[in-house]
Amino acid sequence: MLSIENITHSIDAWLNGKFSPTVVLLLESVIVGLCVIGLFAVLGLVLVLMERKVSAYMQVRLGPNRVGPAGTLQTVADTLKLAMKEGLTPDGADKLLFNLAPFLVIVVAMMILAPVAFAKGIQIWDINIGVLYITAISSLSVVGVLMAGWASNNKYSLLGAMRSGAQIVSYELSAGMSVISIVVLTGSLRISDIITSQQDGWWLFKGHIPAMISFIIFIIAVTAETNRAPFDLAEAESELTAGFHTEYSGMRFALFFLAEYVNVFIVCAIAATLFLGGWMPLHIGHWAGFNRVMDYIPSSLWFMGKTFFLIFVIMWFRWTFPRLRIDQLLNLEWKYLLPMSMVNLLLMTVISIEGWHF
Amino acid sequence: MAFLKKYISDVLGAARSLLKGMRLTGYYFTHHKEIITQQYPDNREEMKLPERFRGEVVMLHDARNEHACTGCTACELACPNGTIKIITKFETTPEGKKKKALDTFIYHLELCTMCNLCIEACPTDAIKMAQNFEHSVYDRSKLTKKLNNPGSKIREGVE
């Protein structure tokens, strides 16, 4: 059966036959780097188009439909436009930090991509502390946002950045708690282990109600962490015009935009990995026949399907709900989500120790 | 215990209210026949504006290139913005009498607010509102229009 796994293996074998191990490692790094950049570009284009179409249909309109067949090339045209625009640096801005911030945000997004398993055998780096690595790196993205907001020397930007800081720091907690509740069940931080442990069913279904609660909390928390509506206080169009990226234009604005969508993709990929089995097809216990049928669908499709479904849910949130206020946002985290996830973690631990999960 | 009950019912009630909104947007997401967007430049042919729609002032001419404007300047007086300027001349009738007649009906589209007061004021129904609404031009001077056709005359019998 032709699968992406076989392709990577054959490339690896072919390279090993030709070059020395050091060169092979270097070459493979370059290939992976190119793949990641390519993935970023494609994701940016696809997700922006998807968002525009989703929003359009929810708002009883058609969305982009002029450029290319059914508007599919709209985002390409937009990117070209942004690339050609002048990248303005305001006079009062801190030049270095102002120009550095968008790249920092993008680099952080790229780094989180490392331990994500895209399909069976497609994983850049199967580090043994995968989940911990993701939690650690994802909290770095706030640095980029703060940097952008402060360096712009604009009051709106500063307010947006400060909001974003408070928001990300708080929501890291419950996102982390939800991640730990799955780690408690699997007993491993390694992504591949977590996926294999869901061979006979996804954790969302195996872990009883606590798993569902922690899944919901995780989705809410990551929506907040990626600054998406209803938690888009850092941008808050009607309050702060554009928040932390008010002063950005051209390609540097595009990088922020891209980072937002890539971050959404990554957090959804992580949610899919932790709760919905990553690339693991839908397996139910010992129904061998059913499981074999499910295996015929390629693992990459499973992964992408789950991830895009979650992305759709997050977009669905955005186009339905009003924005929260900053104090309500923090209330929600500290008064509702955090206590809930703490109790939930306790329950999860009990379930795990007693072996009550399926 | 009552506190806990309230806490849980609060959370559930909140979730229900959010899901209700999501159900509505989800309905519109899946029911594309509800979309009301008109594909504007493409549907130019089918697009029908109501006959009362006020697009711009035009002067009616019949097949013999005759209009009904007597040059009485009622519309010019009725216009709040000075959109209309009427230049009259004196014509000699066959009986040898001198009679005031329209020379040029100047209409400044760029000043017009489509208030319909000139049409109301016109005693002979010589002008009316047309349904044309695509007025953009590259040169502002093109918006100053001469409404009476070249060589047109006043219709017989219109006083």
Next chain:
Amino acid sequence: MIEELGTTEQGDLVINLGPQHPSTHGVLHLVITLSGETIRKVEPHLGYIHRSIEKMCESLSYRQFIYVTSRMDYLSSHINNHGCALCVEKGLQIEIPERAKVIRVLMDELTRLASHQLWWGAMAMDVGALTPFFHAFRERESINDIMEETCGARLTMNYMVPGGVMADIHPNFQKKVKEFVRYFNTKIDEYDELVTDNIIFKSRMKGIGYLSPESAVSYGCTGPTARGSGVSCDIRKLYPYEVYGRVSFEEVIDGGGDCFARYNVRMQEMRQSVSIIEQLIDNIPEGEFQAKTKAVLKLPKGEFYSRVETARGEFGVYIISEGGTTPYRIKFRSPGFSNLSALDHMARGHKIGDLVAIMGTLDLVIPDIDR
């Protein structure tokens, strides 16, 4: 002067919200003093869209000046025109035909509905929900189509003339309005589903921007803003004009005084407007649509005042006539201006996000404030 204000002596941040800002719905300029996220002071700076309409009207005849008032509160242009026409009719002492009265009231209520629909969408957009805006415009579109068919324009109709209305209703008018009412009755429940019941929206609205009845009166607030504070001020009820005395409708009053009360008043007013339309649409009397008036209108020497209830509150027209064909002086009492004056009082101590929400519930139309 404004650029120099970076921070105050107390170290508070001074921010210029506007004149170009997504949530001021026009060119309103607010200078807000912030301590952290909390608002210390809001100072509206007006005049960016001042067109001296009152002065302009002094050189226009009594037929002509009506169209200018459409450009003030462009969302209730019909009702503004109505107010002016009423004032001129008062001066001329002419009685307008019954048919014209009913048509005027029907148009007023349709305008009010359209205005409230747009407000609902914009209000939801202010608090961050973008979808309701399009849903609101979908319904507003049907009203605009009805207007277009009968009045010939969609926003600035200039349909009211001294003595009645400019043209008779279109033959399709009654059918279309009935269709619209049927359609809108199903959609208004969706409004509640999507926004009113939403827990986030409720918590953004409740207890925010409290305006006590006393301060509502002392700031001169009218319309839904004052009725949200429990002040009865509906001109349609208190000083009925045209056929408002004959139709049965409730003056919506909510004593909450906060943003949600003002929101609620407008939502209920939509239902009341629908009920007025339902009562009148089948009972348009036959007859003339316009009373006979002279070609050149001359108001007798004296002072004339008339008022109507627009979608935003009380709209007053005050004409001083010297007996000529043009008014000697005209003064418009626009609801937006007085409602805006209460903004500082309401917003102090709240967050920036609340300021936007409060402004949304005031339903400001900037050309109405500046005139």
